[in-house]
Amino acid sequence: MGISDTLLGRKNADGPRIEAIEPAAALPGGAVRIVGKSLKAPNLSRPEVVFSGVRGSIVVSSEEFVIARVPSGAHSGQVTVHTNGHQSNGRDIKVAQPIAENLHPVSNPAIDAEGNIYVTFSGTRGQKVPVSVYRIDTNYNVKPFLSDLMNATGIAFDPEGQMYVSSRYEGSVYRIAPNGTMTTYAEGMGIATGIAFDHQQNLYVGDRTGTIWRIAKDRQMFVFATLEPSVAAYHLAFSPDGRLFVTGPTTSSFDAVVSIDPHGDVSTFYRGLGRPQGVAFDAQGNLYVAASLAGKRGIVRITPDKKASLVVAGHNIIGLAFTRTGGAVLATTTAVFYLTWGLQGLPLI
Numbered sequence: 001m002g003i004s005d006t007l008l009g010r011k012n013a014d015g016p017r018i019e020a021i022e023p024a025a026a027l028p029g030g031a032v033r034i035v036g037k038s039l040k041a042p043n044l045s046r047p048e049v050v051f052s053g054v055r056g057s058i059v060v061s062s063e064e065f066v067i068a069r070v071p072s073g074a075h076s077g078q079v080t081v082h083t084n085g086h087q088s089n090g091r092d093i094k095v096a097q098p099i100a101e102n103l104h105p106v107s108n109p110a111i112d113a114e115g116n117i118y119v120t121f122s123g124t125r126g127q128k129v130p131v132s133v134y135r136i137d138t139n140y141n142v143k144p145f146l147s148d149l150m151n152a153t154g155i156a157f158d159p160e161g162q163m164y165v166s167s168r169y170e171g172s173v174y175r176i177a178p179n180g181t182m183t184t185y186a187e188g189m190g191i192a193t194g195i196a197f198d199h200q201q202n203l204y205v206g207d208r209t210g211t212i213w214r215i216a217k218d219r220q221m222f223v224f225a226t227l228e229p230s231v232a233a234y235h236l237a238f239s240p241d242g243r244l245f246v247t248g249p250t251t252s253s254f255d256a257v258v259s260i261d262p263h264g265d266v267s268t269f270y271r272g273l274g275r276p277q278g279v280a281f282d283a284q285g286n287l288y289v290a291a292s293l294a295g296k297r298g299i300v301r302i303t304p305d306k307k308a309s310l311v312v313a314g315h316n317i318i319g320l321a322f323t324r325t326g327g328a329v330l331a332t333t334t335a336v337f338y339l340t341w342g343l344q345g346l347p348l349i
Contacts (some may be wrong), residue, residue: 028095031067031296039066051093079093101336106333107233107331108280132165153193153233157348162176166205172186173215192205193234197238206233235247242262248276286304298310314332
């Protein structure tokens with residue numbers, strides 16, 4: 001054995017050790033960074049990374065960190081690294097589990113007071129699909145809920161539990177009865193996308209061509225604010241102090257989250273995200289955004305003092321909603337996942 005091999009052997013003598021996993025939650029397919037010591041074998045062969053008994057694929061490996069993708073079929077549990085016959089200590093990771101597939105959400109899912117999840121099959125612009133909105137019950141049974149709504153986009157519930165859905169094709173918002181019957185609530189709003197209620201029961205609608213509309217309870221409509229147009233959609237959420245936060249991806253890779261005060265004054269809250277989409281707040285006032293941060297895609301948490309970090313790794317995430325039991329429902333462009341997270345979301349109404 002040469003000197004270099006000897007030195008490498010000494011570095012690896014105690015076996016691999018994991019010190020942290022960043023981020024500590026992921027969807028299947030998401031890439032996580034495993035930080036530690038002696039994570040690569042002395043012969044420079046790639047290590048094995050095992051997620052709750054399922055082997056993941058390696059993207060990059062070195063002595064001090066390994067980037068690995070969470071494999072399909074993995075569950076929340078411990079991650080271990082295996083090198084040259086040695087196994088590391090285990091570190092916990094939370095893995096979101098699929099609960100519905102073959103969908104087409106374009107914004108946040110929505111959850112009613114009973115815990116049922118609602119998600120759209122939006123389709124391409126102008127496409128008429130057989131089912132516009134699906135309901136996923138608390139046992140994760142997926143059933144058609146709403147038909148005949150072209151390009152269903154945003155979903156929200158008012159303080160009385162009434163459901164509303166926007167149509168980006170028609171520029172309208174519909175009120176939906178519990179049996180799926182729909183009536184027009186407001187119309188003439190361009191490309192209507194994200195919607196949200198404030199505590200005074202005003203409905204806010206994002207027309208992605210550049211307008212945020214406010215619709216009073218008596219259905220009077222006002223231009224609340226004007227923004228830079230979005231190439232996809234506006235996504236809306238209210239903060240604990242009553243400000244409206246909006247994302248809308250543009251052609252830039254350095255997009256902003258803006259906040260709008262109750263008077264309609266717009267300011268930049270945070271800039272530096274790639275294609276920011278669905279937004280939600282937790283009870284502590286942290287903002288969660290489906291976006292990429294420094295080239296890493298997933299859910300980004302931005303604290304009230306504007307510090308951002310990736311907290312869930314995953315591709316094609318477009319929205320999220322917190323459950324009343326400390327979990328989160330995550331929507332990708334084709335599926336819905338449930339993450340046992342241990343976070344308390346901010347009540348939407």
